[in-house]
Each structure stands twice: as C-alpha cells, then as structure tokens.
Amino acid sequence: MYSGAPDKGHSTTSGTSCFNEAPDGRFPSSRHLTWAVTILMGYFGLRLLFLALCISPFVPPDESTHLGICKIFSRVPFLPANSPDSFQYGLITNIPWLYYWIMGKLLSLNFLGFSDLVFLRLLNIPLAFAFVFYVWRTLRLITDDRLTQILLLVAVTNTMMLTFLSAFVSYDNLANLLAAMSVYYLLAFYKNRSAALLAVSLICQLAGCLTKITFLPLALVLNGVLIVHEIRNLAGLLSAFKTCFRDARGRSIIVALVLLLGLGLNSQLYLGNYINHGTITLEPTDVLPLESALQYRLAARGHVFKLFKEGRVTKEQALEMTSLINHPGDRADTAFMIENYAKFKNGEIHRMGLPEYIPMWIERMAAGIFGIFAHLQIVNYWPTIAPVAFLAALTLLAFLIRWRPEEVEGLPTCLLVIAGFYTAFLMYRVNYQNYLDNGAPFVALQGRYIFPVIGPIYILASLYLMRLFKGRSARLAIFGLAAFTFIVSDFPLFLTRITPAWSYWPPN
Numbered sequence: 172m173y174s175g176a177p178d179k180g181h182s183t184t185s186g187t188s189c190f191n192e193a194p195d196g197r198f199p200s201s202r203h204l205t206w207a208v209t210i211l212m213g214y215f216g217l218r219l220l221f222l223a224l225c226i227s228p229f230v231p232p233d234e235s236t237h238l239g240i241c242k243i244f245s246r247v248p249f250l251p252a253n254s255p256d257s258f259q260y261g262l263i264t265n266i267p268w269l270y271y272w273i274m275g276k277l278l279s280l281n282f283l284g285f286s287d288l289v290f291l292r293l294l295n296i297p298l299a300f301a302f303v304f305y306v307w308r309t310l311r312l313i314t315d316d317r318l319t320q321i322l323l324l325v326a327v328t329n330t331m332m333l334t335f336l337s338a339f340v341s342y343d344n345l346a347n348l349l350a351a352m353s354v355y356y357l358l359a360f361y362k363n364r365s366a367a368l369l370a371v372s373l374i375c376q377l378a379g380c381l382t383k384i385t386f387l388p389l390a391l392v393l394n395g396v397l398i399v400h401e402i403r404n405l406a407g408l409l410s411a412f413k414t415c416f417r418d419a420r421g422r423s424i425i426v427a428l429v430l431l432l433g434l435g436l437n438s439q440l441y442l443g444n445y446i447n448h449g450t451i452t453l454e455p456t457d458v459l460p461l462e463s464a465l466q467y468r469l470a471a472r473g474h475v476f477k478l479f480k481e482g483r484v485t486k487e488q489a490l491e492m493t494s495l496i497n498h499p500g501d502r503a504d505t506a507f508m509i510e511n512y513a514k515f516k517n518g519e520i521h522r523m524g525l526p527e528y529i530p531m532w533i534e535r536m537a538a539g540i541f542g543i544f545a546h547l548q549i550v551n552y553w554p555t556i557a558p559v560a561f562l563a564a565l566t567l568l569a570f571l572i573r574w575r576p577e578e579v580e581g582l583p584t585c586l587l588v589i590a591g592f593y594t595a596f597l598m599y600r601v602n603y604q605n606y607l608d609n610g611a612p613f614v615a616l617q618g619r620y621i622f623p624v625i626g627p628i629y630i631l632a633s634l635y636l637m638r639l640f641k642g643r644s645a646r647l648a649i650f651g652l653a654a655f656t657f658i659v660s661d662f663p664l665f666l667t668r669i670t671p672a673w674s675y676w677p678p679n
Contacts, residue, residue: 198647199317207321212300215328218662219299222338223292227675231339232545232619236260237271238288238340244268244275253459261467265444265453269381270342291340298344299337303327305351306626309586312358313579314634318650323633325654329661331551332618333625335543342383343619349379350389350623354589357393358582361400366408369397370426377433381440384452388600389623392592396585468498472505476609479509486513500546508611515610523612525603531612532598539618540625541660549668551660558656565649566632569639583634586627593624 199207228234239260243251250268257263263271274291281290303324310323328334336343356372359365376393379386401408441451448457455464456474465471475496479489489509496502514520523531534552538544541559542551551559576584597620606612621628636653640646 197643199321201317204317204320208324211321211324211328212303215303215334216296216300218334219296219338222335223289223296225674226338227673228288230545230547230673231336231341232617234288234340237342238291240271241274241278241291241340242287244271245278246275253463255463258455258459258463258466259468261455261470262453262458265440265448265458267342267381267383267386267440269378270345270383273345274340288340292338295340295344296338298348302337302344302348302351302626305348305355306630309351309355309358309626310630310633312355312362313582313630316637318646319633319637322637322650322653323629326629326633326657327626329657330540330625331549331661331665332540332543333622334661335545335665336619336622343622346379346383346386347622347625349375349382350386351626353379353389353393354586354627357397358585361582361585362580367426369408370430374426374429374433377430377437380437381433385597385620386623388596389589389593392589392596395592396588400581400585465495468496468501471496472501472508475505476508476512480512480609486510504614508609508614512610520610522610523606525599528603528606528612529598532602532616535613535616536618536621539616540621542618543665544617544619547673549665551664555660555664559660562632562636562653562656565639566636569635570631573635573638583631586631590624590627590631594621597621 228238240257240263243257243260243263250272251257251263253262253264274294277294278287278290281287283290285293306327307320307324310320314320353372353375356368356375360368360372372393376386376390380390398405444451444453450457454473455467455470458464461474465474475489475492478484478492479486484492486509490506493502493505493509496505511520515522537556537559538551541556543549574583574587578584601620602616605615636649637646639649
C-alpha cells in the first residue's frame with residue numbers, strides 16, 4: 172500500500188459526508204436500489220440484444236470496416252500485413268490494433284452457428300456492461316447516495332448514441348471501457364493510496380492508446396492530473412512503487428512485465444510511425460501505393476478533396492473524380508465538401524470565429540449524443556432536445572452553487588479537469604481546426620467522440636443535480652424529471668424515428 176501522507180483535503184473522512192444521505196429507511200432503500208439496478212440493467216441488455224439482432228450492418232458507423240479488419244486479424248497469430256484483401260479497409264498496420272486483435276482471436280470461438288457479424292456484436296455487449304459498471308464504481312468513490320447512483324445508471328444506460336453504439340462492432344466500445352477503467356483506478360488510487368491501483372490505471376491507459384488514437388489526449392490529461400495531485404509527494408510515490416513490487420514478487424513481476432509490454436508496443440506503434448513517416452497518425456496514402464490506398468473509401472474521399480484544395484484539379488475535375496468512391500454516402504459527402512470549400516474559399520460562406528463556433532458545436536454534439544449519427548441518422552434538434560437542455564441548465568446551476576474544489580479529496584474536481592480538458596481538446600484542436608481546414612463545420616463532428624469522458628460528465632451531473640435542492644420532495648422531483656427525460660429520449664424516441672431501412676431479419 173502507498174502509505175505516504177496525503178495533502179490537506181485528502182482525508183477520507185472530511186470530504187464525503189456532504190455527498191451522502193443518511194439512511195432513513197425511505198425511498199430509495201438498499202432494497203429499492205437493488206431492484207432499480209436489476210430493472211435498468213435488464214432493460215439495457217434487452218435493448219442491446221434487439222439492436223444487435225435487428226439493425227442492418229449498413230447503418231452503424233464504419234461497422235463493415237471494423238468487421239472486415241477483425242476477420243483479417245483472425246487469420247494470423249499476431250499482427251497481419253497490408254494486402255490486397257485489406258486495401259478496402261484502409262491500413263491494418265501502423266494503426267492502434269488491440270480491439271481488432273482481441274475480436275479476431277475471439278472469432279475462433281464462434282461454434283454456435285451465428286454469423287461473424289452477429290457473434291462479434293454479441294461480444295461487444297459485455298464491454299458495454301463493464302463500461303457502466305466502472306462508471307458506477309467511480310461514482311461510489313465519491314458518494315453512497317442511492318438516489319444519485321440510480322440517476323447515474325439511468326443516464327448512462329439511456330443515452331441514444333451510446334446505447335446504439337454499444338450493440339455493434341466498433342473499437343469505440345473497448346476504448347470507452349478502458350477510459351472508464353483508467354479514470355476509476357486513478358481516482359481509487361487517490362482515495363486508497365495503493366500503488367497497485369495506479370499501476371492498473373497506467374496499464375488501462377496503455378491499452379487504450381493501442382485501441383484508438385483519440386485515447387492519447389485522455390492519457391495526457393490523466394497523467395497531468397496525477398502529477399499535479401502528487402506534486403508534493405513524488406518521491407513517496409516512487410518509493411511506494413518499489414515497495415509494491417518488492418512485497419508481492421509474483422504479482423509484481425506480472426504487473427511490471429505488462430507495463431513494460433504496453434510501453435514497448437506503444438513505442439513500436441507511435442514512435443515507429445514518427446521515425447519512419449514523420450507523424451504518429453498515418454493515412455493509407457502514406458504507406459500504400461496510391462492505387463491500393465484509394466480502394467479505401469475514406470482515403471479516396473480525402474485524396475480527391477486534397478487535390479481540389481491544393482489547386483491541382485478544378486472543381487469540375489474533382490466532382491468527376493468522386494466516381495472513384497464506391498460508397499454512395501461518402502461519394503455524396505465528398506461532392507458536398509468540394510462545393511462547400513469552393514464557397515468557403517471565395518467568401519460566399521461566412522467563416523465562423525471561435526465564439527460563434529462553440530454554440531454550434533455544443534448544439535451539434537448534443538444532437539449526436541441524444542440522437543444517432545451513423546450511415547442513417549436520428550438528429551435530435553429542437554424541440555425534442557429541449558428537456559435535455561433544461562436538465563443541462565439545471566445541472567450547470569447546481570454545479571455553480573454547490574461545487575467546492577476540495578470536497579471528497581478533490582475527486583469531483585479531478586473529474587472536472589479530465590472531462591474539461593478532453594472536451595476542449597476535441598472541440599478546438601480537432602473539430603474547429605478541421606473546420607478551418609475544410610470549411611465544413613459538421614465533418615468529423617460526432618457525438619460519440621465525447622464518450623471517453625461521458626462517464627465523468629454524467630457522474631458530475633448526477634452528483635450536483637441531486638444536490639441542487641436539499642429538501643427530500645424537491646430531490647425526488649428533480650430525479651423523476653431527469654430519469655423520465657433520459658428514458659423517453661432514448662429507446663421510445665428511437666422507435667418513433669426509425670424506418671424499415673434500419674432493420675434486417677433474419678440476421679445473416
């Protein structure tokens with residue numbers, strides 16, 4: 172155990188009481204909590220099964236690509252090489268590969284007659300349950316209030332895009348789980364002072380970086396928060412690691428080897444990309460011959476747009492070149508980007524500054540979180556998004572009134588920094604820069620990209636929304652309003668918006 176004395180404010184007794192309601196035998200009792208969890212998770216599981224079995228493979232974002240790469244990984248012992256069979260899926264080397272490797276290995280266990288698609292969809296469902304579990308465990312580090320716990324579970328299992336994505340073949344599901352685990356074990360280390368917990372958080376972060384490249388800014392902020400939190404006791408932290416590894420040799424050797432393996436594999440991927448190609452993120456055209464790279468629909472889209480943007484082809488020639496793109500959606504997107512950029516460059520479209528861009532970004536992100544952005548869409552704009560906006564306003568008000576930086580060993584503040592940094596990075600460094608680069612405000616602006624920190628966001632929202640009022644009746648009213656809003660805004664709204672184009676039966 173890490174026995175170094177925590178800073179003032181790290182006491183395990185001084186900060187938690189304000190978040191805990193004294194048990195009084197009234198709703199929700201521990202029995203009510205058990206029933207609520209059982210019903211919510213059962214409802215969640217049934218919806219995921221329905222989606223996994225009944226939604227067309229042409230609807231979920233990039234599922235056919237993820238499935239194809241998983242199949243390629245299933246045919247080799249470790250990592251495959253780029254080949255004519257893989258060109259249509261883009262790069263399968265020089266990319267984060269952990270999700271594909273795991274799912275590829277698990278495909279060999281498909282003995283029950285399911286199609287590979289349905290089998291892998293079903294394997295993604297446990298990842299969603301584990302994600303919910305770790306988000307809930309993180310909340311339990313801060314509060315034992317049962318009403319807050321139920322509200323968090325309602326929110327995290329009734330967010331339309333999160334529910335939808337959880338039932339399909341996507342590396343986002345593993346990345347979201349590893350993000351939740353990384354945050355939980357880091358905060359558990361702050362509270363319990365065990366170096367072993369910190370080691371597990373670091374392992375999860377390394378695994379996340381091998382799953383999806385957008386995990387890198389999350390790992391950056393997690394380690395930044397760690398350094399700031401432990402700045403006065405870094406020597407004690409290093410000493411605790413040595414003690415941990417010395418006291419339990421077998422387990423410590425395994426942990427040390429896994430840490431070294433994770434570091435080595437991440438170095439091989441990202442440092443190798445930088446040394447060999449000058450960047451850590453590669454496009455197919457950086458590695459493959461052009462003719463081979465253009466077999467991947469997104470590479471073809473990016474190539475045609477780049478030629479037009481750099482002035483190497485005219486607009487008419489670029490529009491004609493979109494015929495190279497087989498996928499009708501991507502072909503239409505490319506034509507739109509070309510037409511839009513021509514207007515953007517000529518000043519026919521107003522260029523938004525950051526203050527103007529941020530409200531639009533928030534509106535679009537909310538529409539994609541509480542709606543669905545995929546190859547078919549359910550865009551949740553006004554007025555159906557109004558109840559969610561009202562809850563967000565109440566939550567912001569509650570946070571401004573009730574937040575105290577040092578409460579509960581500073582854990583809510585850590586969650587705020589983690590979620591705030593990642594959100595700001597995504598908005599400014601990714602989405603806004605893309606907008607300035609291509610003039611299309613909605614390209615790569617997806618609600619699901621915020622999901623690595625949706626756990627911290629929902630934990631803070633549940634905590635402070637349930638603290639807005641101290642009266643029991645007012646708390647129950649706010650809880651009822653929030654729970655009703657989340658539940659109605661997910662599956663019932665989904666069922667009213669889908670068309671026959673969304674479904675396929677029987678699955679094959």
